[in-house]
Amino acid sequence: MRRGFTLVELLISLVVTAIIGGALVSMLLNQARFMDQQEAWRGARGVSRGGINRLMSDLRSVEASGGLIAAAAGGQDFTVRVPYAFGVLCGSAANIYTVSLLPVDSAMFAAPGYTGFALRNNTTGVYTYHPSNTLNLIGTTALCQNGLYDSIHTLASINGSPAGRVVNLTRNAGAMMPAPVRGSIVYLYRDIRYEFKASTAIPGRTGLYRTMVTGGSTEELATPFDATARVNFYVLNNTTAQAAVPAPLSNTRGLELLLHGASERTPGGSAGPKVANMTTSVFFENRND
Numbered sequence: 001m002r003r004g005f006t007l008v009e010l011l012i013s014l015v016v017t018a019i020i021g022g023a024l025v026s027m028l029l030n031q032a033r034f035m036d037q038q039e040a041w042r043g044a045r046g047v048s049r050g051g052i053n054r055l056m057s058d059l060r061s062v063e064a065s066g067g068l069i070a071a072a073a074g075g076q077d078f079t080v081r082v083p084y085a086f087g088v089l090c091g092s093a094a095n096i097y098t099v100s101l102l103p104v105d106s107a108m109f110a111a112p113g114y115t116g117f118a119l120r121n122n123t124t125g126v127y128t129y130h131p132s133n134t135l136n137l138i139g140t141t142a143l144c145q146n147g148l149y150d151s152i153h154t155l156a157s158i159n160g161s162p163a164g165r166v167v168n169l170t171r172n173a174g175a176m177m178p179a180p181v182r183g184s185i186v187y188l189y190r191d192i193r194y195e196f197k198a199s200t201a202i203p204g205r206t207g208l209y210r211t212m213v214t215g216g217s218t219e220e221l222a223t224p225f226d227a228t229a230r231v232n233f234y235v236l237n238n239t240t241a242q243a244a245v246p247a248p249l250s251n252t253r254g255l256e257l258l259l260h261g262a263s264e265r266t267p268g269g270s271a272g273p274k275v276a277n278m279t280t281s282v283f284f285e286n287r288n289d
Contacts, residue, residue, distance in 0.1 A: 033268045044276035047261030050222035051208045055257060056282060058082045058192055058210075063118065064284040066129055068252045069191065071245045075230035076196040078255075079213065081115070081129065083187040084108055089119070090166070091143035092180050097169040098143040099186045113190040113212040117169050120185040125288050130171045135188070139166035190214065196230060199223040202264060226260040226275045234283065241281070254283035 061083045062068070070079035085108075087101035097117070116131040144166050169186075191213035199207030205224030211217070232241035234254035241256035256279065263274040 039263075039267070043263045044261045044274045045278070047222050047225060048259045048276050048278035049261075051225070051259045051261070052257065052278065052280060054210060054221050055194065055208075055259075056280075059255065059282045060285075062284045063127055064253055064287045065250050066118070066127055067284050068249050068255075070193075071231075071233070071249060071252075073245055075232060075243060075245075075258075077193070078231060079191060079193040081118070081189040082192050083118070083189050084111075085188040087167075087186050087188075089180055089182055089184045089186050090140075091182055093140075095171050096140075097171065097180060097186070098140045098166065099169060100139075100144045100166050101188075112215045112217065113192075115189055115191045115214045117171075117186055117188050119180060122181055122184055125286070127286070129189075130169075132169060132171050134170035136168035136170070137165065139168045141166045194231075196225060205262070205264075208259075222261070224262045224264060224273070226262045226273075228258065228275075229260045230258050232256040232258065234281070236289065252284070253287060254281055256281045 059080065059082075062080050063083070067081050068078065069081060070077075072078070085101050085104045087099040090098040090100050092098065097119075099117075114132075114135045116129060118127040118129045120127050169188075193209075193211040193213055195209045195211070196206055197209060199205045199220065201207060201220055201223050206227060206229060207220045207223035208225060208229070210219055210221050230243075232243050232255070233246050233252050234241050234256065235246045235251050236253060241254075246252050259278045259280070261276045261278065266273050
């Protein structure tokens with residue numbers, strides 16, 4: 001007769017199987033937790049990158065002395081004048097200023113939100129800003145073709161692409177300072193507001209919003225951010241950014257961006273969402289000091 005397992009042998013095999021099974025389960029749980037942690041870190045870094053791309057696109061071209069026009073205490077709400085088309089002044093009549101624009105991305109130019117134009121003083125290099133509600137895309141081309149520099153070269157020649165054009169700008173009532181000089185650099189700008197505030201996409205978390213002040217369109221660029229996300233301010237020649245809002249704002253020469261992205265949920269084994277700290281800086285253009 002064939003001998004079978006004894007009860008003792010069976011119990012020993014069950015114990016050994018349980019030990020091996022427990023080790024495997026523990027390994028699988030640790031691996032799953034590790035992958036969950038990595039996914040949370042990846043999500044947090046993705047939030048930071050998503051916010052920085054749009055911010056840098058706007059802030060790289062902001063002018064130093066008048067680009068920042070509003071900032072709230074706490075550094076979570078600020079408004080800048082963002083140039084989107086540059087050109088040269090051909091001439092003016094009353095409150096109408098004719099400008100020959102350089103070729104520019106047609107989609108960017110056609111986007112809504114025109115707020116006004118800035119005129120550069122050829123002597124001091126300082127821009128003056130002129131809010132305006134009227135942009136006439138059919139400009140007085142004759143003013144750009146009557147020998148601005150000499151009898152041969154005209155400003156119309158800079159419009160070598162369909163995106164380049166001559167436009168008429170209507171300024172609001174009031175003195176134009178400095179007096180416009182033909183050949184001065186002009187650019188069109190949009191007022192854009194950035195805010196860190198309560199997210200609509202993920203309730204209870206913080207999102208980064210971009211608002212076109214003229215036109216009022218608002219979009220949530222990225223979420224969620226950690227509550228510490230904000231901007232600091234570089235003032236004049238200081239190499240360290242400060243948290244306090246500068247007074248006056250015209251002393252601001254750049255922004256330090258604290259884009260601390262967070263994971264959407266708390267991964268297993270963690271006390272809270274993962275936070276990816278990302279800090280970078282952007283400095284404004286056309287510094288004269």
